[in-house]
Amino acid sequence: MKKAEAMQRLSECLRLQRYSRNTIKVYSEWLDRYINFLVGCHAETIEEKMGQFLTRIVTQDHVSASTQKQALCAIIYFYKRVLGMEIGDISFLRSKRPVRLPEVFSRQEVWRVLDRLDGEGWLWGAIMYGCGLRLEECCSLRIKDVDIDRRLIIVRQGKGNKDRVVPLPTLLIEPLQKQIRKLEELHARYAAARVPVSLPDKLDKKYPNAPYSWEWFWLFPAAGPCVDPKWEGKLYHVHNTAVQKRVRRAVLAARIPKKAGCHTFRHSFATHWLENAEGNHEIALKRLQELLGHKDVKPTMVYLHLLPKLDNVASPLDCRKAA
Known part of the structure; x- marks a missing residue:
């Protein structure tokens, strides 16, 4: 599936389930970043690719725990709701949520x-x-x-x-x-x-x-x-x-x-x-x-x-x- 088609299908699915404009925008941005990451990723399974991406945004981009969770939800939604695929256990470095x-x-x-x-x-x-x-x-x-x-x-x-x-x-x-x-x-x-x-x-x-x-x-x-x-x-x-x-x-x-x-x-x-x-x-x-x-x-x-x-x-x- 091409990137443009994936983005379009994600947007249509989110609108069908009456997600807000802000959620559609944020989920689309994360899918865009994830697809760009996959170009240079050499992991074999989907779970490994997701794990590497979620670890990278913490170690290199220094995102917060809530932002990492947002990225996780966006990618899982794409695989489960748009592609109809089940995701197994994902191993990644979790950002700590400060109080x-x-x-x-x-x-x-x-x-x-x-x-x-x-x-x-x-x-x-x-x-x-x-x-x-x-x-x-x-x-x-x-x-x-x-x-x-x-x-x-x-x-x-x-x-x-x-x-x-x-x-x-x-x-x-x-x-x-x-x-x-x-x-x-x-x-x-x-x-x-x-x-x-x-x-x-x-x-x-x-x-x-x-x-x-x-x-x-x-x-x-x-x-x-x-x-x-x-x-x-x-x-x-x-x-x-x-x-x-x-x-x-x-x-x-x-x-x-x-x-x-x-x-x-x-x-x-x-x-x-x-x-x-x-x-x-x-x-x-x-x-x-x-x-x-x-x-x-x-x-x-x-x-x-x-x-x-x-x-x-x-x-x-x-x-x-x-x-």
């Missing part, structure tokens, strides 16, 4: 950053911090996903292509109402000019009027429709990088000495939510897992390590006695 705690804002730091954002920028930060949304989930919200009467935000097609519901903070109600009122005129102009918004799963073919309807309009639309003919002049949501740059500028302006960005709001939401939770931590973790959209409770448990510990034993530094 890292996420960077978290203090409550005061959150407001120092938000105070340096305005308009849509403030809404982006407030939604990510107040609801625990990922960057992509925040950018891709539509009008129909915000239920102000029930005080809910519905996250559609989150990580793992899963939907979930999160509570809407009271402080966000008035700014969101203002944002929605501002979008009414913009939507009317685009609808009159027959500029469609992009829809998932080819819904525009099934419902031809849906791309021009109010409920499908973006809560945070891009500055204008896409000019690339490949995207058929559709209107997309604000680009992730635009949000990241604006938040990063606010962090620097607030003079916060942390490696912080958009995802720090989500980490801060989880940590502060646990601090506010009362009762059994086991029950609180289960609820937080649902709010964050985690498949397993293990990634949620890391936030327990970030909670302030109550310890009655004083530090030796605080026990200095007067001479």
Whole structure:
């Protein structure tokens, strides 16, 4: 099988199973690197070839443990799902996964950053911090996903292509109402000019009027429709990088000495939510897992390590006695 055909079949299989665009892009990149590696590889079996490749990206490219695992998943998916081949035991040098705690804002730091954002920028930060949304989930919200009467935000097609519901903070109600009122005129102009918004799963073919309807309009639309003919002049949501740059500028302006960005709001939401939770931590973790959209409770448990510990034993530094 030629390289172009292999890449095409992988992409088609991933799309058929409704994998996200980012996953398709990453898996395709790893398959491309793996095929290029096979040109100079002299191993006999598939398992040996995979083992050598996975070892090489650690020893020569110095990738992290999670990146190596990502490469492993991409290659196994290609062999099992695309080629229909079973893979035996693979022997390779595994990169060690270091124990890292996420960077978290203090409550005061959150407001120092938000105070340096305005308009849509403030809404982006407030939604990510107040609801625990990922960057992509925040950018891709539509009008129909915000239920102000029930005080809910519905996250559609989150990580793992899963939907979930999160509570809407009271402080966000008035700014969101203002944002929605501002979008009414913009939507009317685009609808009159027959500029469609992009829809998932080819819904525009099934419902031809849906791309021009109010409920499908973006809560945070891009500055204008896409000019690339490949995207058929559709209107997309604000680009992730635009949000990241604006938040990063606010962090620097607030003079916060942390490696912080958009995802720090989500980490801060989880940590502060646990601090506010009362009762059994086991029950609180289960609820937080649902709010964050985690498949397993293990990634949620890391936030327990970030909670302030109550310890009655004083530090030796605080026990200095007067001479």
